[in-house]
Amino acid sequence: MGLILSSLVDLQAIENQVRRTEKELRKGQRQVKQQQYRIEQLQATIRANQEEIKLARMQYDKLELDLKVREERIAHMRVALNSAKTNKEYSTVLTGINTDKADNAKLEDQILALITHIDSDQAACKEIEENISQENEKLKIVCEDVEKRQKVTNVELEKQLEHRCEVYQKVPAKFGVMFDRLAERYDGEVLAAISQLNGGRGDYSCGGCYMKVPLEVANSLMTHDNVIICPTCGRILVLDKNPSQTSSA
Numbered sequence: 449m450g451l452i453l454s455s456l457v458d459l460q461a462i463e464n465q466v467r468r469t470e471k472e473l474r475k476g477q478r479q480v481k482q483q484q485y486r487i488e489q490l491q492a493t494i495r496a497n498q499e500e501i502k503l504a505r506m507q508y509d510k511l512e513l514d515l516k517v518r519e520e521r522i523a524h525m526r527v528a529l530n531s532a533k534t535n536k537e538y539s540t541v542l543t544g545i546n547t548d549k550a551d552n553a554k555l556e557d558q559i560l561a562l563i564t565h566i567d568s569d570q571a572a573c574k575e576i577e578e579n580i581s582q583e584n585e586k587l588k589i590v591c592e593d594v595e596k597r598q599k600v601t602n603v604e605l606e607k608q609l610e611h612r613c614e615v616y617q618k619v620p621a622k623f624g625v626m627f628d629r630l631a632e633r634y635d636g637e638v639l640a641a642i643s644q645l646n647g648g649r650g651d652y653s654c655g656g657c658y659m660k661v662p663l664e665v666a667n668s669l670m671t672h673d674n675v676i677i678c679p680t681c682g683r684i685l686v687l688d689k690n691p692s693q694t695s696s697a
Protein backbone atom coordinates (compact mmCIF):
# COMPACT_ATOMS: atom_id res chain seq x y z
CA MET A 449 0.00 0.00 0.00
CA GLY A 450 1.36 3.40 -0.98
CA LEU A 451 1.87 6.40 1.29
CA ILE A 452 -1.39 8.13 0.46
CA LEU A 453 -3.59 5.10 1.01
CA SER A 454 -1.75 4.04 4.13
CA SER A 455 -2.10 7.56 5.54
CA LEU A 456 -5.85 7.27 4.92
CA VAL A 457 -5.91 3.88 6.64
CA ASP A 458 -4.18 5.45 9.65
CA LEU A 459 -6.66 8.32 9.61
CA GLN A 460 -9.55 5.87 9.54
CA ALA A 461 -8.08 4.00 12.52
CA ILE A 462 -7.82 7.14 14.67
CA GLU A 463 -11.21 8.35 13.41
CA ASN A 464 -12.72 5.11 14.71
CA GLN A 465 -11.07 5.60 18.09
CA VAL A 466 -12.27 9.20 18.37
CA ARG A 467 -15.82 8.23 17.47
CA ARG A 468 -15.84 5.36 19.96
CA THR A 469 -14.68 7.72 22.69
CA GLU A 470 -17.26 10.36 21.76
CA LYS A 471 -19.92 7.66 21.83
CA GLU A 472 -18.78 6.68 25.30
CA LEU A 473 -19.17 10.31 26.43
CA ARG A 474 -22.65 10.50 24.97
CA LYS A 475 -23.56 7.25 26.70
CA GLY A 476 -22.70 8.82 30.06
CA GLN A 477 -24.82 11.88 29.30
CA ARG A 478 -27.67 9.60 28.26
CA GLN A 479 -27.49 7.69 31.54
CA VAL A 480 -27.84 10.92 33.50
CA LYS A 481 -30.69 12.12 31.27
CA GLN A 482 -32.55 8.82 31.63
CA GLN A 483 -32.37 9.04 35.41
CA GLN A 484 -33.51 12.68 35.33
CA TYR A 485 -36.39 11.70 33.09
CA ARG A 486 -37.45 8.95 35.52
CA ILE A 487 -37.62 11.54 38.30
CA GLU A 488 -39.52 14.03 36.12
CA GLN A 489 -42.08 11.33 35.34
CA LEU A 490 -42.60 10.65 39.04
CA GLN A 491 -42.93 14.37 39.74
CA ALA A 492 -45.53 14.65 37.00
CA THR A 493 -47.49 11.77 38.57
CA ILE A 494 -47.39 13.53 41.94
CA ARG A 495 -48.62 16.78 40.38
CA ALA A 496 -51.51 14.93 38.73
CA ASN A 497 -52.39 13.26 42.04
CA GLN A 498 -52.25 16.56 43.89
CA GLU A 499 -54.55 18.09 41.32
CA GLU A 500 -56.98 15.20 41.86
CA ILE A 501 -56.83 15.70 45.61
CA LYS A 502 -57.52 19.42 45.18
CA LEU A 503 -60.59 18.73 43.01
CA ALA A 504 -61.84 16.03 45.38
CA ARG A 505 -61.49 18.43 48.31
CA MET A 506 -63.47 21.09 46.48
CA GLN A 507 -66.15 18.53 45.78
CA TYR A 508 -66.02 17.45 49.43
CA ASP A 509 -66.53 21.04 50.63
CA LYS A 510 -69.47 21.45 48.31
CA LEU A 511 -71.13 18.24 49.49
CA GLU A 512 -70.52 19.11 53.14
CA LEU A 513 -72.23 22.45 52.57
CA ASP A 514 -75.20 20.74 50.89
CA LEU A 515 -75.42 18.36 53.81
CA LYS A 516 -75.37 21.20 56.32
CA VAL A 517 -78.05 23.12 54.45
CA ARG A 518 -80.31 20.07 54.44
CA GLU A 519 -79.66 19.32 58.10
CA GLU A 520 -80.64 22.85 59.02
CA ARG A 521 -83.74 22.52 56.89
CA ILE A 522 -84.61 19.26 58.61
CA ALA A 523 -84.24 20.95 62.01
CA HIS A 524 -86.61 23.72 60.90
CA MET A 525 -89.08 21.20 59.55
CA ARG A 526 -89.01 19.28 62.86
CA VAL A 527 -90.11 22.45 64.62
CA ALA A 528 -92.79 22.93 61.95
CA LEU A 529 -93.88 19.31 62.40
CA ASN A 530 -94.57 19.90 66.09
CA SER A 531 -96.65 22.94 65.34
CA ALA A 532 -98.57 21.43 62.41
CA LYS A 533 -102.22 22.29 62.62
CA THR A 534 -103.69 19.83 60.19
CA ASN A 535 -102.97 16.24 59.18
CA LYS A 536 -102.21 17.38 55.66
CA GLU A 537 -99.71 19.96 56.84
CA TYR A 538 -98.13 17.35 59.12
CA SER A 539 -97.79 14.82 56.34
CA THR A 540 -96.36 17.39 53.89
CA VAL A 541 -93.69 18.42 56.39
CA LEU A 542 -92.93 14.80 57.22
CA THR A 543 -92.47 13.97 53.56
CA GLY A 544 -90.10 16.93 53.29
CA ILE A 545 -88.08 15.68 56.24
CA ASN A 546 -87.89 12.15 54.84
CA THR A 547 -86.85 13.38 51.39
CA ASP A 548 -84.03 15.50 52.84
CA LYS A 549 -82.97 12.64 55.07
CA ALA A 550 -82.80 10.27 52.11
CA ASP A 551 -80.80 12.85 50.11
CA ASN A 552 -78.44 13.35 53.02
CA ALA A 553 -77.84 9.62 53.30
CA LYS A 554 -76.78 9.66 49.64
CA LEU A 555 -74.57 12.71 50.26
CA GLU A 556 -72.94 11.00 53.21
CA ASP A 557 -72.12 8.00 50.99
CA GLN A 558 -70.60 10.31 48.41
CA ILE A 559 -68.62 12.16 51.07
CA LEU A 560 -67.30 8.88 52.43
CA ALA A 561 -66.27 7.75 48.94
CA LEU A 562 -64.47 11.08 48.43
CA ILE A 563 -62.61 10.75 51.71
CA THR A 564 -61.47 7.24 50.72
CA HIS A 565 -60.40 8.58 47.34
CA ILE A 566 -58.45 11.47 48.88
CA ASP A 567 -56.83 9.13 51.41
CA SER A 568 -55.65 6.73 48.74
CA ASP A 569 -54.35 9.58 46.56
CA GLN A 570 -52.47 10.99 49.52
CA ALA A 571 -50.98 7.59 50.29
CA ALA A 572 -49.95 7.26 46.64
CA CYS A 573 -48.31 10.72 46.77
CA LYS A 574 -46.37 9.75 49.86
CA GLU A 575 -45.15 6.57 48.22
CA ILE A 576 -44.10 8.44 45.08
CA GLU A 577 -42.32 11.06 47.17
CA GLU A 578 -40.29 8.30 48.83
CA ASN A 579 -39.63 6.88 45.39
CA ILE A 580 -38.44 10.27 44.17
CA SER A 581 -36.03 10.66 47.04
CA GLN A 582 -34.61 7.19 46.28
CA GLU A 583 -34.31 8.04 42.60
CA ASN A 584 -32.62 11.34 43.51
CA GLU A 585 -30.08 9.38 45.51
CA LYS A 586 -29.52 7.16 42.48
CA LEU A 587 -29.16 10.24 40.27
CA LYS A 588 -26.46 11.53 42.56
CA ILE A 589 -24.56 8.27 42.29
CA VAL A 590 -25.03 8.10 38.51
CA CYS A 591 -23.83 11.71 38.12
CA GLU A 592 -20.77 11.12 40.26
CA ASP A 593 -19.98 7.92 38.42
CA VAL A 594 -20.47 9.46 34.98
CA GLU A 595 -18.48 12.55 35.92
CA LYS A 596 -15.59 10.42 37.16
CA ARG A 597 -15.61 8.31 34.00
CA GLN A 598 -15.97 11.31 31.72
CA LYS A 599 -12.98 13.00 33.25
CA VAL A 600 -10.85 10.03 32.21
CA THR A 601 -12.58 9.73 28.84
CA ASN A 602 -12.12 13.42 28.09
CA VAL A 603 -8.38 13.16 28.69
CA GLU A 604 -8.35 10.15 26.39
CA LEU A 605 -10.33 12.02 23.75
CA GLU A 606 -7.99 14.98 23.90
CA LYS A 607 -5.01 12.69 23.27
CA GLN A 608 -6.83 10.98 20.42
CA LEU A 609 -7.77 14.30 18.83
CA GLU A 610 -4.15 15.42 19.03
CA HIS A 611 -3.09 12.19 17.43
CA ARG A 612 -5.75 12.61 14.76
CA CYS A 613 -4.30 16.04 13.94
CA GLU A 614 -0.85 14.52 13.50
CA VAL A 615 -2.19 11.76 11.28
CA TYR A 616 -4.29 14.24 9.32
CA GLN A 617 -1.18 16.30 8.52
CA LYS A 618 0.25 13.30 6.71
CA VAL A 619 -2.77 12.95 4.43
CA PRO A 620 -2.65 15.11 1.27
CA ALA A 621 -4.94 18.09 1.87
CA LYS A 622 -7.56 17.34 -0.78
CA PHE A 623 -7.98 13.77 0.49
CA GLY A 624 -8.20 15.00 4.04
CA VAL A 625 -11.11 17.24 3.06
CA MET A 626 -12.67 14.35 1.17
CA PHE A 627 -12.26 12.12 4.21
CA ASP A 628 -13.98 14.62 6.48
CA ARG A 629 -16.87 15.03 4.09
CA LEU A 630 -17.36 11.28 3.77
CA ALA A 631 -16.95 10.80 7.52
CA GLU A 632 -19.90 13.08 8.06
CA ARG A 633 -21.95 11.24 5.48
CA TYR A 634 -21.11 7.71 6.63
CA ASP A 635 -20.88 8.18 10.38
CA GLY A 636 -17.09 7.93 10.31
CA GLU A 637 -16.85 4.89 8.05
CA VAL A 638 -14.96 6.40 5.15
CA LEU A 639 -12.78 3.54 3.98
CA ALA A 640 -14.25 0.40 2.57
CA ALA A 641 -12.11 -2.66 2.02
CA ILE A 642 -12.75 -4.57 -1.15
CA SER A 643 -12.79 -8.33 -0.97
CA GLN A 644 -12.96 -11.07 -3.51
CA LEU A 645 -15.88 -13.43 -3.35
CA ASN A 646 -15.79 -17.19 -3.82
CA GLY A 647 -12.52 -17.78 -2.04
CA GLY A 648 -10.51 -15.39 -4.17
CA ARG A 649 -11.87 -16.44 -7.55
CA GLY A 650 -14.99 -14.30 -7.93
CA ASP A 651 -15.83 -10.62 -8.28
CA TYR A 652 -14.60 -7.96 -5.94
CA SER A 653 -17.14 -6.23 -3.76
CA CYS A 654 -17.13 -3.06 -1.65
CA GLY A 655 -17.12 -3.70 2.11
CA GLY A 656 -19.25 -0.59 2.62
CA CYS A 657 -22.17 -1.18 0.29
CA TYR A 658 -21.48 -4.80 -0.78
CA MET A 659 -21.87 -3.91 -4.44
CA LYS A 660 -19.59 -5.21 -7.17
CA VAL A 661 -16.35 -3.35 -7.78
CA PRO A 662 -14.72 -3.55 -11.26
CA LEU A 663 -11.62 -5.73 -11.52
CA GLU A 664 -9.58 -2.75 -12.80
CA VAL A 665 -10.17 -1.02 -9.48
CA ALA A 666 -8.77 -4.00 -7.59
CA ASN A 667 -5.79 -4.16 -9.92
CA SER A 668 -5.15 -0.44 -9.60
CA LEU A 669 -5.27 -0.65 -5.79
CA MET A 670 -2.74 -3.48 -5.88
CA THR A 671 -0.32 -1.65 -8.11
CA HIS A 672 -0.83 2.11 -7.55
CA ASP A 673 -1.24 4.52 -4.68
CA ASN A 674 -4.48 5.85 -6.11
CA VAL A 675 -7.48 7.09 -4.19
CA ILE A 676 -10.47 5.44 -5.83
CA ILE A 677 -13.99 5.80 -4.61
CA CYS A 678 -16.63 3.09 -4.78
CA PRO A 679 -18.79 3.75 -7.85
CA THR A 680 -21.89 2.86 -5.85
CA CYS A 681 -21.51 4.33 -2.36
CA GLY A 682 -18.65 6.78 -2.79
CA ARG A 683 -16.47 5.45 0.04
CA ILE A 684 -12.71 5.36 -0.45
CA LEU A 685 -11.69 1.85 -1.46
CA VAL A 686 -8.72 0.01 -0.01
CA LEU A 687 -7.44 -3.51 -0.24
CA ASP A 688 -8.56 -5.91 2.42
CA LYS A 689 -5.72 -6.59 4.85
CA ASN A 690 -7.11 -10.00 5.84
CA PRO A 691 -8.85 -11.33 2.77
CA SER A 692 -9.31 -14.80 4.22
CA GLN A 693 -11.57 -13.41 6.97
CA THR A 694 -13.93 -11.44 4.81
CA SER A 695 -14.28 -13.30 1.57
CA SER A 696 -17.11 -15.75 1.60
CA ALA A 697 -16.41 -19.36 0.72
Ligand SMILES: [Zn+2]
Pocket residue numbers: 640654655656657658659678679680681682683
Ligand atom coordinates in the same frame (compact mmCIF):
# COMPACT_ATOMS: atom_id res chain seq x y z
ZN1 LIG B 1 -19.49 0.91 -1.87
